[in-house]
Amino acid sequence: MKTIRISLLGLTALAFSSLNLLADSEAIDATAVWKANCKKCHAEDGSGATKIGQKLGIKDYTDANVQASMTDEEIVKTTKEGVFDGGKKKMPPYAEKLSEEEIQAMVPLIRSFAK
Ligand code: HEC
Incomplete structure (x- = not known):
């Protein structure tokens, strides 16, 4: 009986953690944001x-x-603010x-580019 209870607990925990992962990845897809907004200048x-x-x-x-x-900041x-050279816009905000x-989410993504 004891082993069954433990494995049931384990399964429940697993189900919950995969649900959490799903919710997180649905909330923000940093790579998709990068591809849609940043890739054309900064490369994939x-x-x-x-x-x-x-x-x-x-x-x-x-x-x-x-x-x-x-820095991350x-x-x-x-x-947020973009890059301006005098009045010239180099990167949009x-x-x-x-x-x-x-x-x-761009911070960990940009950090992940490091070789
Ligand atoms: C129109 C081209 C363009 C687009 C689109 C663009 N950037 Fe940039 N970005 C630049 C330029 C130019 C610079 C300044 C040169 C540099 O620091 O590499 C810059 C600088 C940066 C920096 C500063 C690096 C430092 O030295 O502090 C970060 C961070 C950055 N971009 C992130 C992003 C992110 C995230 C996106 C998309 C959401 C994005 N950029 C979209 C052109 C662009």
Whole structure:
């Protein structure tokens, strides 16, 4: 009897944790957000190896030194406010376009580009 009760508990826990995973991934798909909004400049792999990326001098986020040069706060701030060079817009601000959760999800995603 004892073993049965334990395995039932285990199954219940498993069911709950997979439900949680499902709910999380449905809430925010960071990769989808990146592909839809950031990829055209920053490249799918975050290397910045795109035509626009080269033109604008986008940094290579697969480079550990580049990763070390920016803080999580800076990633969030830049994503919200964009990048302006004088009056010239180099990167659009996403504060209005993406939710707070989507913007926060860009931090672990960008960190995952590091080689
Ligand atoms: C129109 C092209 C363009 C798009 C689209 C774009 N960016 Fe950028 N981004 C740039 C440029 C240009 C810079 C400044 C150069 C650099 O720091 O690499 C930059 C800089 C950044 C930085 C700052 C890095 C640092 O050094 O602090 C982050 C973080 C960033 N972008 C994230 C994003 C995210 C997330 C998205 C999508 C939600 C996005 N970008 C979309 C062009 C773009």
